[in-house]
Amino acid sequence: MLSPLLSKGQNIPLPEDVDRVDIVIGWPEPEIEVDASALLLGADRRVGSDADFVFYNQTESPDGSVRFLGTSATEEGKQARISIDLSMVPAHIHTIALAGSVGEGTFGALGKLAFHVIDPAGHSLAEYLTADADTESAFVFGEVYRRDGTWKVRAVGQGWESGLSGLATDFGVTVEDSAPPATTEPEVVVPEVPTAQAPARGVATTRRVVRKTKPIEFRQAEADTWQPARLFSVVGVGAGEEQERRTTSALIATMQAVRPFARAICARMGAPAGAFEGYLEVQYESGETKVIPDAVLKVSRGAKQWTALLEVKTGNGKLRRDQLESYLDVARRKKYDAVVSLSNDIPAGPGELPVPVDRRKLTKVALRHLSWAEVAHEARMLTTHGGIDDALQAWILAEFLRFLDHPRSGAAEFVDMGRHWVTVRDAVTQGTLRGGDTKALAVADTWVSLCRHLALRLTAELGVEVKHVLARKFHADPAVRAAAVAERLATDGSFEAVLRIPETAGELTVIADVRTNKVRCRTTIAAPDEGTPVRRVSWLTKQLTDAPGRVQVEAVFAERGIETCEFLDTVRTTPKSLVDGRTSPIVSFTLEQTFPMGNKRSGTAASFIASVTAATDAFYGAVMQPLREWVPSAPKQVVLDPSGTAD
Numbered sequence: 001m002l003s004p005l006l007s008k009g010q011n012i013p014l015p016e017d018v019d020r021v022d023i024v025i026g027w028p029e030p031e032i033e034v035d036a037s038a039l040l041l042g043a044d045r046r047v048g049s050d051a052d053f054v055f056y057n058q059t060e061s062p063d064g065s066v067r068f069l070g071t072s073a074t075e076e077g078k079q080a081r082i083s084i085d086l087s088m089v090p091a092h093i094h095t096i097a098l099a100g101s102v103g104e105g106t107f108g109a110l111g112k113l114a115f116h117v118i119d120p121a122g123h124s125l126a127e128y129l130t131a132d133a134d135t136e137s138a139f140v141f142g143e144v145y146r147r148d149g150t151w152k153v154r155a156v157g158q159g160w161e162s163g164l165s166g167l168a169t170d171f172g173v174t175v176e177d178s179a180p181p182a183t184t185e186p187e188v189v190v191p192e193v194p195t196a197q198a199p200a201r202g203v204a205t206t207r208r209v210v211r212k213t214k215p216i217e218f219r220q221a222e223a224d225t226w227q228p229a230r231l232f233s234v235v236g237v238g239a240g241e242e243q244e245r246r247t248t249s250a251l252i253a254t255m256q257a258v259r260p261f262a263r264a265i266c267a268r269m270g271a272p273a274g275a276f277e278g279y280l281e282v283q284y285e286s287g288e289t290k291v292i293p294d295a296v297l298k299v300s301r302g303a304k305q306w307t308a309l310l311e312v313k314t315g316n317g318k319l320r321r322d323q324l325e326s327y328l329d330v331a332r333r334k335k336y337d338a339v340v341s342l343s344n345d346i347p348a349g350p351g352e353l354p355v356p357v358d359r360r361k362l363t364k365v366a367l368r369h370l371s372w373a374e375v376a377h378e379a380r381m382l383t384t385h386g387g388i389d390d391a392l393q394a395w396i397l398a399e400f401l402r403f404l405d406h407p408r409s410g411a412a413e414f415v416d417m418g419r420h421w422v423t424v425r426d427a428v429t430q431g432t433l434r435g436g437d438t439k440a441l442a443v444a445d446t447w448v449s450l451c452r453h454l455a456l457r458l459t460a461e462l463g464v465e466v467k468h469v470l471a472r473k474f475h476a477d478p479a480v481r482a483a484a485v486a487e488r489l490a491t492d493g494s495f496e497a498v499l500r501i502p503e504t505a506g507e508l509t510v511i512a513d514v515r516t517n518k519v520r521c522r523t524t525i526a527a528p529d530e531g532t533p534v535r536r537v538s539w540l541t542k543q544l545t546d547a548p549g550r551v552q553v554e555a556v557f558a559e560r561g562i563e564t565c566e567f568l569d570t571v572r573t574t575p576k577s578l579v580d581g582r583t584s585p586i587v588s589f590t591l592e593q594t595f596p597m598g599n600k601r602s603g604t605a606a607s608f609i610a611s612v613t614a615a616t617d618a619f620y621g622a623v624m625q626p627l628r629e630w631v632p633s634a635p636k637q638v639v640l641d642p643s644g645t646a647d
Contacts, residue, residue, distance in 0.1 A: 006128040006142075011154035014126075014144075017363050018119050019087040022069075022270070023098045025141055026079040026114035034100045034110070035164060036080030038066050039171045041095040046172035048092065053173045054082070055164070059273040064304040065089045066096060070267040078465055079114075083270055084144060086151050095145040097156075097171070101138040101164035108134040115141035117153050120366040128155035136160055138167040216395040231399035237408040240317070245280070247409050248294045248312045251342075251375065252278035254400040258393045264378040266299055269308060269340050269368050274301035278310075284330045291330050297340070307336040313343035314372075314410025319355045328361040338366040344412050346371045346449040352478060372411035373456055376404050380460035417608055418446045425608075428493045428514045435487035444485035445478070447512075450609060451497040454510070454616055458501065469498040469507065489514070501620070505627040508620060512597060512612055519612055521619035522592035527555075528630040529585075536586045537575040539630065544568060544591075547623050552592045559584040593619050 004012055014021065025036045037055035042048055051062045059068040065088035069081040084096060098115070100107075107113065115128040128142055136159025143154045160167045218228045232250045237243055255262035255276055262276040277298045284291045295310040309327045313319055319341050327339045345354035353369050379401045388394045404411045420439035427433035433440055451468040458466040474481035489495060493515035499508040506523040513520065527536045537555070544551070549569030555578050556563050564580050568591075571578050579586075595615035598607045 006155040008157040022118045023082040024116040039097045067272040120362045137163040232403035234408040243410040274299045308338040331365040385463035433490045435490040440486040444482040464502040519595040519615040527586045533579040554590040557584040
């Protein structure tokens with residue numbers, strides 16, 4: 001069901017049975033960072049103290065009711081998340097203003113901005129979209145406020161040109177101008193109590209600088225076959241419960257040793273920043289039986305504590321509804337905050353759960369899901385692209401990744417198209433598949449999960465947020481999304497994914513054609529808008545010196561309906577072959593490469609998943625990575641002689 005779409009100034013009440021919401025602020029440009037913040041305001045619409053300002057340097061309100069959970073990539077760009085426990089908001093707080101700011105540039109450059117209010121089950125309660133921002137560098141998207149005992153949400157859409165510090169100051173926050181020291185951990189800057197000896201110094205709004213340290217290296221091996229000892233041994237690891245216990249223990253131990261990694265994982269679970277502790281297989285009484293989750297997670301900051309129960313599956317282990325619901329019952333009784341499931345399941349969309357549960361059990365406890373692919377993604381981001389300044393911690397995290405990469409860990413990133421894949425694949429080749437087939441719908445969801453996996457892999461490898469591009473209606477309604485994918489599969493026998501990679505000249509389209517057993521990867525790049533057609537072709541081929549000769553190059557001409565296509569090795573030797581005597585300018589080039597596709601459901605090098613992944617990696621590295629958009633020459637300066645005549 002679609003959530004109410006608010007217009008500017010409109011308000012709606014929140015459901016009475018919802019006492020916890022997440023605020024999600026989204027934007028379409030992943031290379032730009034939007035910093036979300038919340039201000040807890042009294043009746044005078046001002047903060048009571050600097051501690052009522054929640055943002056990246058001060059991630060939790062004093063009472064724990066409002067928490068900043070960080071940012072993450074989505075298929076539509078990026079998003080920042082703030083959690084509000086309505087039952088904990090003090091009586092003197094009337095309004096919680098939800099804002100965002102950019103360190104460089106303005107909101108006008110971001111395009112459409114989104115403000116979502118989401119319940120603990122991941123369902124959207126309200127949505128506000130705006131493209132009205134212009135020169136503002138700070139923006140209040142909406143408010144959650146209390147009126148006559150009822151919580152409501154209002155779309156605001158008000159901007160500031162003075163940035164985060166200006167917005168905070170207008171609401172009564174004292175801002176410190178000096179920059180904080182460099183660190184890898186965004187600790188809260190706690191305002192000091194004003195005394196005659198120590199005046200209050202306010203809140204620092206400047207981001208801290210992240211440093212990068214290389215892990216410990218071993219260089220004295222006499223042959224490549226010499227392997228350094230493993231921190232997390234894979235010797236003797238079996239399957240089932242033994243594998244789950246070993247892998248869970250490795251995860252918890254690494255989180256306790258490497259705080260930036262713990263924070264990255266906890267943020268995905270909805271936990272605040274703070275000191276992390278984990279405990280394995282704690283027993284709880286539930287009637288005459290015992291409930292034993294795989295781990296209990298605790299995050300503390302001062303007197304406040306966040307607690308979650310963790311249920312882990314490795315290998316082909318599947319999460320069970322009855323098990324998750326029993327954990328939700330324990331968590332509600334113990335007044336814990338969340339139940340987190342962790343498995344090899346990658347849900348088709350962010351926030352979706354691989355196993356549906358009774359929504360009534362989510363009124364007091366949040367249910368979150370993580371995949372092992374996301375865990376590995378966070379570890380790779382930290383080890384490859386910075387965030388750890390301690391060599392020992394960097395080595396520990398690298399050893400954890402080394403463990404996850406081993407098949408005995410059971411933490412596979414994405415290896416199986418599901419139990420219906422073979423049946424659906426055969427129906428496609430025989431022409432008997434129909435879009436409404438329930439098996440086709442299940443495989444359609446698995447394809448979207450594979451697309452998310454491709455985006456995660458490229459994000460970790462490249463250090464930029466790669467997103468799987470989907471129409472907005474597909475995000476709002478997973479059933480519509482699955483139906484559209486299944487219908488295309490039944491109609492022309494193919495899947496399609498579009499990946500948007502920052503700083504590339506075009507989008508990467510991946511088409512898996514089940515009928516022909518081929519994977520096609522393509523990208524389109526705009527041609528230069530000056531020069532002859534042959535010069536425009538030469539501009540392209542100079543960038544593709546190492547690309548395979550069997551890449552197809554299609555030229556689209558300004559003259560309507562005119563295209564030509566040749567293989568790259570032909571175009572390299574004879575650029576005129578692509579022009580074919582035409583004088584109409586070329587407006588764009590499309591590059592496409594075809595790869596063989598495995599048709600097994602999982603595991604081997606000939607599998608469907610492996611071939612799609614390999615094709616994506618190969619095409620990006622050889623074709624897309626060297627491409628750059630055309631940049632026109634600088635305008636020539638006209639030099640005048642002493643008489644005033646152009647030289």
